Amino acid sequence: MLLRFPLSVSEAQECLAEEAVPIGGATLVWATWQRDGFPQRAMSLRDLPEANVIGRESLGGAVVLNRVDERVPDVLRLAAATIGTGAVRRTATVGGxxxxxxxxxxxxxxxxxxxRxxxxxxxxxxxxxxxxxxxxxxxxxxxxxxxPLASAYRKLPGEAGGPPPLVVAAALHADADGRNRLRVAVRDGYDVLSGSAACAADTDAEQVLRALRRQHLGDLPDEAWPTITDQVCDLLGHG
Incomplete structure (x- = not known):
């Protein structure tokens, strides 16, 4: 297998044109390749500047999970910290x-x-x-x-060998019209459901929760709602 490490976008495009397979940290594909055979060409974006940004409003696809730190919003930092083991987080990437x-x-x-x-x-x-x-x-x-103005993340406990644990994420944003918008997303099994609600200074948590229930989040299991409620109440205090 020929593995390339492009240093520019144009070099990465050349790799794509040659049908090189992106490998990220290879944590998800290595076992499959060992079983089914390795591709002729592969590429890693670990040296591509555009894929390694870390900041208040950006995160590169080639960034390994243990580098996701306080420079990004809490919701992303906390999410990255719960993925796999320390060994996995040292190799697995955001894009992967x-x-x-x-x-x-x-x-x-x-x-x-x-x-985006x-x-x-x-x-x-x-x-x-x-x-x-x-x-x-x-x-x-x-x-x-x-x-965002503030954000939160929690992965609920799961059973070993059972379905994926519930994940609840939320963030409060300032809208251009002077109001705020609270967004919530939940991973339930392998599905991710999301919703949002506008909220003004006098909007209470019950109003927001009712608005979220009227959207796709109303189909969530009961055990998700205590965490959603806690996050909504906490984030509204930052509005």
């Missing part, structure tokens, strides 16, 4: 988790940030939404969002 993983522990966090994705295709860089990223699985360069 969102694009390649069935669990997608970072996806609820990215959804409540209302993040920059993806690399053979004809250049394009910006798209997370729905297209999860459906088409393109090469993720980076995520970008507008910094």
């Amino acid at each position: 988790n969102i694009v390649g993983s069935a669990l997608r522990c970072l996806l609820p966090a990215a959804l409540v940030l209302d993040a 994705a920059r993806v690399l295709e053979a004809d250049g860089i394009h910006e798209t939404d997370l729905a297209e990223v999860t459906a088409k699985r393109p090469l993720l360069l980076s995520l970008h969002w507008r910094a």
Whole structure:
């Protein structure tokens, strides 16, 4: 297998044109390759600057999970810290988790940030939404969002060998009209459901929770709602 490490977007495009397979941290594909055979060409974005940004409003797809720190909103930092073991977090990447993983522990966090994705295709860089990223699985360069007022994340305990544990993420954003908007996303099994509610200074938690229940979140199991309620109450205090 020929493994390339492009240093520029144009070099990465050349790799795509040569049908090189993106490997990220290889935590998800290594066992499959050992069983089914290795590709002729592969590439890693670990040396590509555009895929390694870390900041208040951006996170690169090639960033390994243990580098996701206080520079990003709490919801992303806390999400990354709960994924796998320390050994996994030292090799697994943001892009691999969102694009390649069935669990997608970072996806609820990215959804409540209302993040947009920059993806690399053979004809250049394009910006798209997370729905297209999860459906088409393109090469993720980076995520970008507008910094929230506050955010929260919790992964509930799960049973060993059982279904994926519930994940609850929330973020409070300042809207242009002077009001705020609270976004909530929940991973229930392998599905991720999300909703949002506008909230003014005098909006109480019950109003927001009722608005969320009227959306897709109304289908969530009962055990998700105590955590959603706690996060809504906490974040409204930052409005």
